[in-house]
Amino acid sequence: MTSGxxxxxxGARKEELRHHGAGPHKADDAVATYLGAEQDLGRLxxxxxxxxxxxxxxxxxxxxxxxxxxxxxxxxxxxxxxxxSPATSSSNSPNEVACWRLDSNMAG
Numbered sequence: 001m002t003s004g005x006x007x008x009x010x011g012a013r014k015e016e017l018r019h020h021g022a023g024p025h026k027a028d029d030a031v032a033t034y035l036g037a038e039q040d041l042g043r044l045x046x047x048x049x050x051x052x053x054x055x056x057x058x059x060x061x062x063x064x065x066x067x068x069x070x071x072x073x074x075x076x077x078x079x080x081x082x083x084x085s086p087a088t089s090s091s092n093s094p095n096e097v098a099c100w101r102l103d104s105n106m107a108g
């Protein structure tokens with residue numbers, strides 16, 4: 001489907017999300033807020049662009065999740081992936097741990 005397939009559908013959806021104070025930007029806002037708290041504690045430089053950092057982190061996590069679930073070779077089902085989570089495995093990279101924590105926190 002192209003963006004012009006149903007005229008006005010995207011605009012109506014955006015307006016509905018805006019009306020309810022929802023939308024995909026909420027994840028970025030939550031991560032930026034968290035990074036702001038870390039910045040206040042002196043763990044991030046004061047000149048850090050929190051919005052950009054949040055977008056970069058979420059983009060990397062989204063890419064990691066997409067590739068890990070959509071790869072053709074070595075596919076893992078969700079149960080196996082859960083068994084390999086950082087909570088149960090010590091062989092994960094820092095990126096895997098960060099993305100898993102972010103995903104877990106955003107889900108609940």
